[in-house]
Amino acid sequence: MGQLAGRPGSTFRPGSMLPTFLPITVYRPMLVGLDKPLILQRLRTETQPYHRALEQNEFNRALAAGNITEAIAARFLAKLYGFLRPYEARLRQHAFSPAWQPERRQRAHLIEQDLPAAAHLPECADMPELRTWPQLLGALYVLEGSTLGGQVITRQLAKAGIPTRTYFTGSAEHTGPLWKSFCQLLAAEATPDNEAEIVQSAIQTFQKLHAWIELR
Numbered sequence: 001m002g003q004l005a006g007r008p009g010s011t012f013r014p015g016s017m018l019p020t021f022l023p024i025t026v027y028r029p030m031l032v033g034l035d036k037p038l039i040l041q042r043l044r045t046e047t048q049p050y051h052r053a054l055e056q057n058e059f060n061r062a063l064a065a066g067n068i069t070e071a072i073a074a075r076f077l078a079k080l081y082g083f084l085r086p087y088e089a090r091l092r093q094h095a096f097s098p099a100w101q102p103e104r105r106q107r108a109h110l111i112e113q114d115l116p117a118a119a120h121l122p123e124c125a126d127m128p129e130l131r132t133w134p135q136l137l138g139a140l141y142v143l144e145g146s147t148l149g150g151q152v153i154t155r156q157l158a159k160a161g162i163p164t165r166t167y168f169t170g171s172a173e174h175t176g177p178l179w180k181s182f183c184q185l186l187a188a189e190a191t192p193d194n195e196a197e198i199v200q201s202a203i204q205t206f207q208k209l210h211a212w213i214e215l216r
């Protein structure tokens, strides 16, 4: 190993099958085994406990147990609406470039089709801080990510004969592409300087949404 020590950019790793004549950074994505941007890995890992806690809500549990009812679905949608309204109002105040397709990321209006009385529902008063760009990015991660369950939920609600599923059908065939483009745009915005704030905001968004959903 000694003979490599002086070579610029070389890193000797005992037991490694990698040639040692290239900077190790070249291989990093392969070594990690994922070409996921670091910010997404961090978000997934560091929000996991809060994500898990939120998933213990009545609606998710009923879906998992196969005993979902229209009343449980309606309660969940009402709560989601009360959170999405103030969140989306804040999104509308931000000047997104067209690449973000900001109008496609507004979904509260879909719930109005499921719940005719939506306009009179209470709104969450204890929202995450959504003032800075990194804070918005963290909250977007949580609420864009939440659309990923839509197709599965739609099928389960249909099977249970529950008609209130416009929200979950949502952007339907656009869900995958919207999530992909969000991940790319997020990765382009994340820097070593703002990553911690993005992650902290995602954690806060999970916590505030959870507290609001559990509030009776």
Ligand SMILES: C=CC1=C(C)/C(=C/C2=NC(=C\c3[nH]c(/C=C4\NC(=O)C(C)=C4C=C)c(C)c3CCC(=O)O)/C(CCC(=O)O)=C2C)NC1=O
Residues within 6 Å of the ligand: 040, 043, 044, 054, 055, 057, 059, 060, 063, 141, 142, 143, 144, 145, 146, 147, 148, 149, 150, 152, 153, 209
């Ligand atoms: C309760 C709110 C609630 C929120 C706010 C929420 C947030 C996120 N859900 C994510 C992914 C998924 N979510 C579901 C299922 C449900 N999503 C829902 O909103 C409801 C209600 C579901 C199921 C009942 C599915 C099948 C996936 C894909 C497969 C997976 O990742 O496990 C991600 C992305 C994670 C990453 O890739 O970095 C985030 C941020 N999840 C919640 O349950």
